[in-house]
Amino acid sequence: MIEEYEIITESDNLWEYVEGVKPLIEKALRENLPLAPSHIETQFNEAIEYALFPGGKLLRPVLTLLGAEIVGGKVENVLSSSAAVEFVHTSSLIFDDLPCMDNASERRGKKSLHEKYGEGLAVLVGIALLNASYGLVFESTNIAAERQIAAHKELIDCIGASGLVGGQSVDLAVAYSSKSSFSATEFESIRNLKTSSLMRLALRVGAILSGADYMQLNALSRFAELLGDAYQTSDDLIDLEEDSEQEQGTFAQKQGISDARFRVSNLISDAKEVLRNEFGNSSASNLLCAMADYIAERKS
Numbered sequence: 001m002i003e004e005y006e007i008i009t010e011s012d013n014l015w016e017y018v019e020g021v022k023p024l025i026e027k028a029l030r031e032n033l034p035l036a037p038s039h040i041e042t043q044f045n046e047a048i049e050y051a052l053f054p055g056g057k058l059l060r061p062v063l064t065l066l067g068a069e070i071v072g073g074k075v076e077n078v079l080s081s082s083a084a085v086e087f088v089h090t091s092s093l094i095f096d097d098l099p100c101m102d103n104a105s106e107r108r109g110k111k112s113l114h115e116k117y118g119e120g121l122a123v124l125v126g127i128a129l130l131n132a133s134y135g136l137v138f139e140s141t142n143i144a145a146e147r148q149i150a151a152h153k154e155l156i157d158c159i160g161a162s163g164l165v166g167g168q169s170v171d172l173a174v175a176y177s178s179k180s181s182f183s184a185t186e187f188e189s190i191r192n193l194k195t196s197s198l199m200r201l202a203l204r205v206g207a208i209l210s211g212a213d214y215m216q217l218n219a220l221s222r223f224a225e226l227l228g229d230a231y232q233t234s235d236d237l238i239d240l241e242e243d244s245e246q247e248q249g250t251f252a253q254k255q256g257i258s259d260a261r262f263r264v265s266n267l268i269s270d271a272k273e274v275l276r277n278e279f280g281n282s283s284a285s286n287l288l289c290a291m292a293d294y295i296a297e298r299k300s
């Protein structure tokens with residue numbers, strides 16, 4: 001098994017790396033899936049399975065593994081935490097799709113969870129995933145307790161009012177207006193807090209559990225914030241290109257496609273510079289820069 005991890009770490013190609021770690025992440029997701037006792041017959045277990053399998057691109061758990069590797073840590077010690085990160089991400093998608101939020105009927109190429117199983121069960125699955133994530137950072141036996149506690153605090157900060165919840169409340173509030181004291185660019189970064197805080201969590205949890213120092217963590221935070229900001233802007237850009245009636249208030253919709261593209265490309269080059277300055281050209285650093293390039297170039 002150890003040899004298998006070493007082969008993965010050696011890969012310098014992002015998609016080869018993702019394919020290599022995918023079975024390990026999926027195993028961790030399955031092993032840690034919070035299931036209701038099977039003698040209680042509800043559709044809960046079916047619904048939670050539906051929410052996670054087949055899942056998405058698994059970018060955030062991959063960030064957790066790379067966050068560990070870039071500071072010299074081992075993939076196998078942070079697999080359960082990478083599952084925690086994917087649980088938080090999936091729960092945020094479930095909540096985001098609800099009629100009281102974005103009211104989306106599709107997710108990951110199929111019916112959204114509440115469309116398929118009803119709003120009540122969707123809320124319960126979202127809460128169960130969040131709840132499971134809190135404990136998972138304590139699962140690896142090879143990591144000092146103080147690192148696990150620090151990683152646990154990251155989860156709390158990411159989910160709460162200064163992270164996902166606060167970021168989503170910006171989305172629910174009145175969209176950027178010319179009376180705002182923020183520029184359109186500044187407002188976009190605030191609006192994208194929901195996306196960047198999760199990227200930040202993903203990278204930092206892996207790094208914290210692997211013993212990262214203060215400077216390394218600062219660089220990873222900044223890289224992740226820029227990456228998340230770019231990811232959300234490019235997501236809105238793709239939506240706008242597919243459907244010009246797209247939701248009002250996004251940067252792409254207000255400032256136009258070419259400004260949004262320019263913004264994404266600047267954010268990505270800043271992000272790569274932050275990473276290179278701290279970590280040079282290590283294998284994990286190259287893979288993270290390749291992920292940044294993918295975000296800048298993606299079309300779907």
Ligand code: GRG
Pocket residue numbers: 055056057058059088089091092093095096101108130159164165168194195231232235
């Ligand atoms: C309390 C967890 C919690 C959330 C409440 C609803 C909410 C606050 C936040 C929503 C955050 C959100 C859905 C942001 C959008 C992020 C985004 C761009 C998602 C798409 O990511 P991909 O493309 O998805 O990586 P896959 O399907 O590949 O995983």
